[in-house]
Amino acid sequence: MDYAIGTRVRIRSDYHWACGALGVVIDQPGWPRTVVGRQGALRFFFVQFDVPQIDADGDGPYRAAEIDGNFLEEIG
Numbered sequence: 001m002d003y004a005i006g007t008r009v010r011i012r013s014d015y016h017w018a019c020g021a022l023g024v025v026i027d028q029p030g031w032p033r034t035v036v037g038r039q040g041a042l043r044f045f046f047v048q049f050d051v052p053q054i055d056a057d058g059d060g061p062y063r064a065a066e067i068d069g070n071f072l073e074e075i076g
Helices: none
Strands: 008-011 022-025 033-037 040-053 062-068 072-074
Touching: 008 040
Parallel strands: none
Antiparallel strands: 008 022, 008 072, 022 040, 033 040, 040 062
């Protein structure tokens, strides 16, 4: 899925961190980006969170991060 700059999104609950967080896709140089891995091409988007998030290792809080587009849901 492709998300335009300014799209409101939610991080899916099955992602490895920031589960359920709300935010907006923002413009960052070089984003979105595509990474080719064992499971094919993955598209990443830079998301600015409504509320800063702590990552799975306990680091943060982060105001924004790259998120795999497969784990984003557009919200209205």
